Amino acid sequence: MYQYDSYDQAMVDARVEEFRGQVARRLSGELTEDQFKPLRLKNGLYLQLHAYMLRVAIPYGTLSGKQMRLLGDIADKYDRGYGHFTTRQNIQYNWIKLDDTPDILADLATVEMHAIQTSGNCIRNISSDHFAGAAADELVDPRPYAELLRQWSSFHPEFDYLPRKFKIAVIASDTDRAAMRLHDIGIQMVANEAGEIGARFYVGGGMGRTPMIAPVIREFVPALQMISYAEACLRVYNRYGRRDNKYKARIKILVHEIGADEYRRQVEEEFAHILTLGLEPPQAEFDRIAAFFADPGFESGLSDAVDRSDPDFALWLDQNTAAHKQPGYAVVVISLKPTGGIPGDASADQIRLMGDLGTAYSLDELRVTHTQNIVLPHVKKADLYTLWQKLDVAGLASANLDLISDIIACPGLDYCSLANARSIPLAQKISKRFADMDRQRDLGELKLKISGCINACGHHHAGHIGILGVDRKGTENYQLSFGGSEAADTSLGVITGPGFSEDGVVDALEKATDVYLTQRSEGERFLDTYRRIGMAPFKEAIYG
Amino acid sequence: MGDLLRYRDDAATGAPVLALADFLAADNSVAVRIEPGEDARALLPHLGRIALIEVSFPAYGDGRGYSSARILREEGFTGELRATGDVLIDQLSHMTRCGFDAFAPAKPIAADAAAKAIATWPEVYQKTVDGRSPIWAKRHGG
Secondary structure, X not given: XXXXXXHHHHHHHHHHHHHHHHHHHHHOOOOOHHHHHHHHHOOOEEEOOOOEEEEEEOXXXXXXXXXXXXXXXXXXXXXXXXXXXXXXXXXXXXXXXXXXXXXXXXXXXXXXXXXXXXXXXXXXXXXXXXXOOOEOOOOOOXXXXXXXXXXXXXXXXOOOOOOOOEOEEEEOOOOOOOOHHHOOEEEEEEEOOOOOEEEEEEXXXXXXXXXXXXXXXXXXXXXXHHHHHHHHHHHHHXXXXXXXXXXXXXXXXXXXXXXXXHHHHHHHHHXXXXXXXXXXXXXXXXXXXXXXXXXXXXXXXXXXXXXXXXXXXXXXXXXXXXXXXXXXXXXXXXXXXXXXXOOOEEEHHXXXXXXXXXXXXXXXXXXXXXXXXXXXXXXXXHHHHHHHHHHHHOOOOOOOOOOOOOOEEOOHHHOOOOOOOOOHHHHHHHHHHOOOHHHHHHHOOOOEEEEOOOOXXXXXXXXXXXXXXXXXXXXXXXXXXXXXXXXXXXXXXXXXXXXXXXHHHXXXXXXXXXXXXXXXXXXXXXXXHHHHHOXXXXXXXXHO | OOOOEEXXXXXXXXXXXXXXXXXXXXXXXXXXEEOOOOOHHHHHHHHHHOOEEEEEEOOOOOOHHHHHHHHHHHOOOOOEEEEEXXXXXXXXXXXXXXXXXXXXXXXXXXXXXXXXXXXXXOOOOOOOOOOOOOHHHHOOOO
16 A cells, blocks of 8 residues: 655644634634635535535545544544545535534544545545456556556646546556446556557546546557646646536536547647656656555455355355455455445544554455445455454445445435435445345346436436436435446446436436346346347336 | 735736736846736747746646746756745745745735745655755655
């Protein structure tokens, strides 16, 4: 894992002091809320329906046991004993007091963490593959590149007042576990014919009210020009992105309106200029960063055998673990989606326990997934049963990864001032309706995503089944869509037809899954069946 | 317009500041103002004779002027680069990093507070046009 040096620490400490001064000016009345707003947003502090919400950055979703434990302590000390893991691999706290925030940031700084640029119209936290460094299918570890981008984007003086927020994801395998093409910039690390590593840039993806899948803008940017190319992409956007309408201000609209070819031409022109300026950190700096991401001390010669005699354990093993590149190890996903629970929520005790388990069983590393679960990336197969027992006692052993109850949901109208409808109660209702695990396993991989408004924080466009909450004449109404995907076969969902009440949408969901069960061919997931047979049979069952 | 904060040793020009279109139509003007939507690169053929470029910020949230400033410095402009309009204290350090060396905020900012704000960052991660050595260079002897 990356570790701060005195420079990184000085930057974060300076930010804490700056924000402490700004909060003091707000509390004394020197700053009005209007003047304070852009300053608090640079530090991840939102004013929600009932309280302030603080969003803490977890760069590329990677953290140590110690960092995780501190996140649990913050939940106890400053919140109501809970933290909420988000779809951008971050954590947010929903019940924060303004005058506590400088102290929270100071606590975070003691473990090399911060809330910098987790909101506002700037470059947000860089996200990545939650299996990075463990996945059997990756070309290289994408995180050194993400860390390079993190440093470049931190307090970037030119790009702090962009037309709109800006999200970057970096992956390095053909299996996309980070919804890469649904980001403002998606980068896939690839090798060229000479075997050199470089970055393929996708620009102009996003969800929100106008979902778009990012086109390739450049097939191969040499690794040592990646920062310069990103700088060019951002500069063109900062200068020419729309500022007349916040709903048309994301880079996807610029790329769409002028076309990928014209955007590429402008970027290439700017890139040629920027290359003359020598802005790129040298190879030695990349090597310094990459050394932190060298394989942790894996043991060799371990057995791959796992005792499956406990049937409940065997179900969890099959559902919630993934292949590791090192023999004798597995990747474990801890589901934060228990039946009837709030997707992505964990109690302070659970967060601390996960930190402890990460230290004890995963070489002191944890990851946050964009699907709001937690990963222990490096677990010895010999430890899996013990680990599972400890998770089970803490209510953290739901064996439902990628099943219908592994729901992504935004905070919705229970917390968010932008929402039109509640997401959490609906997610809870669905997970209760489908609580029978045999039934869930029979339905197989089914990615269900719920957003409480058109901003699509719950990624509904990319759900095999997506649900969008809207306000219809003062009552909450839910639109259903099928066929989205955030994986390598990225696609956007299509709305089934008229919306439903909260109970109505759960009924419709059940009818749709019945159609799938009747119509599926051998080995087909819900998404595959939908793609093969189309919307009509589903529509007939739901509305007929 | 409020009090001018200026961090240059030379004397400020007293020449009238022309809008970009008027400046491009004139032959000998030495001071020009560009708006957020105007292309700073239109000034490139004339940089040698310009003493002052005002970059207008009608609203603090419109960040196009940061790119304008940086481009002008990258292209070798050494005259006064002045941010005018909705310029707030918490933006002075980033503006300085992008090459501004004068500020005419609509609401005055006290000189000592401004100096403190400009010095917010002990180190910087990016190489820009302000001459500061970025962290990545210092790490490797730069």
